[in-house]
Amino acid sequence: MGYKHDYDKILTRLTMILARLNDGESLSVKELSEEFNVSSKTIQRDFNERLSAFHIYQDKRKWKMQDGFSIEKTKSLQEQLVLDIIEKITEGIGGKFATTSHKLLSKIKNEDFNPIYTKLNIEDISDKFNEIQVIEKAIKDKTELECSYENEREGVFKATIQPLKIVNYEGFWYLVAFRDERIQKYYIKTLSNIQPTTQTFETDDEIEELLENSINIWFKADIEPFKVRIYADKIATKYFKRRALPTQTIETLSQDGTMEFNVKITDEMEIIPIIKYWIPHLRVLEPEWINDIIDEELKIYFNNRELNSDRS
Template identity: 30%
Template sequence: MQHDKLATRLSIILYKLNQGERLSVEELAEEFGVTERTIQRDLIRFSWFNLKKENKRYFLSENEVGKLNFTDIKNFAIFSGLKSLFPSLSQEFLKNIIEEKMKKAYIINDSGFEDIVSKKDLFENLSSAILNQNKISFIYNDKKRELSPYKLINTNGIWYLCALESNNMKSYSFSKIKNLMVYSEKFKLDEKVLEKIEEGSVNFLSKDLKEVHLKIDNSAKEYFLRKKVLQNMKMVENKDEYFIVSTNIAFDDEILNIVKYWLPYIQIIKPLELQKKLEDILKDYLKKPNI
């Protein structure tokens, strides 16, 4: 039986451990249809559980078996499987993530590409402010903003902060946030606003969403569609050699990062200026001296 999704595989492995099973790398590789090296990497993700090893089998100590419920297992697998979405995850921060309260801080729509490791402290401080409902301020586009933070949203691999500014819901590219200040003053969460965010977070990312059309080679079709790489994706055209999809984005980097990841199987056909922007980025990259 093959489980091609990392989060699913991790959930099942951790469930087995929590049931007191002693797991063999070879047997797990055969069960999930992956290499033994892949399973070994999976087990490394569970190192903070203090896994034991005996006779080439991995297991939890008796005093740890059965302490995790299904929700804990599922949440750990999701966040561990999507670890690249987050900046450097400390053990303490990872443990906090799987607690029920931490789910209030994030919406994750897809796997990530944006490198925000250098802003680990900013990410954690924003997360804390959201959870504790602390008012904040920061510099964004050279202007000071005073806000009530609601959610950190990852859409198409890019992190955004969704927050109320002067009673208007706005979104802010995480990578552009500077000089964060977290205040002791609290704000009252508007449940109706929160509900709208969670029902369709992408709609809050910009009042002026841009429609993008992508031409994708059919050799990547099955994986691209199965992984649901794009949010709000619609099939526009389906040919023998390629297919065309449309999606809406708030910022160019959302789609540029995805297209760069899927080269050479993908091309931006609308708007053309976005394809040109991508080509310029690639040309600049190729001009760089070898490192």
């Protein structure tokens, strides 16, 4: 929490200094250090490093904005924050992707200080860059791909697919594609021997809506969505009001801070992991058969736990 507090203070200080410079004020390092209760060295670093991307200069120990130059405060600061956030997201991906994106963003931002911190567990797929380029081109050109794919049930097999979208769910990368007239999902790291073809295919916009309404990679394209009604206690309610699930609609919101809400899904595994994660703060009200699945899996968990305790 200390780092977050420091970043908040730095961002506030820089924003105030920049706004005053933009208003035509001449600012001294000594006065600013006393005003913000930081060292003169810190303020000097603000001007020399953190605000170096803006048209400012020092004249007789006073910092000023260059004549004839002004910034649109809201727009410029918002754009700067967006770039900072994008940079931190790409750092979460790691590998070659993060290195390359940092170089590109540095050309735009022209500074290294970033007051934003994010914690994202996104899979590094920089070792798949060449294959992903082939996939991207096929998606844009709407041409089929020949590839090999491996899964636990079928082992390694060859397939001809019609690639639709590269997607990321819960930090993992997948390719959504048509195969045998059905939408399939492929974990990108298990795709190999990807070869482009000249065979074209047609598609429609339904895939966009399907992905928009999906919660995770378990979605089904050929299943009619069904409704799940969920009870949330006041702890879970705060979260699901802030970050609603796709297709989530609130049914009742009680004065005690609890709520009941509905979610439309196409597969029970879209919602079961979420319910398990939030136990005991979420409870499925209907359909009952989803509760039966959760109850059975919890029984298995506790039985295995007891067995392991007896062995030890």
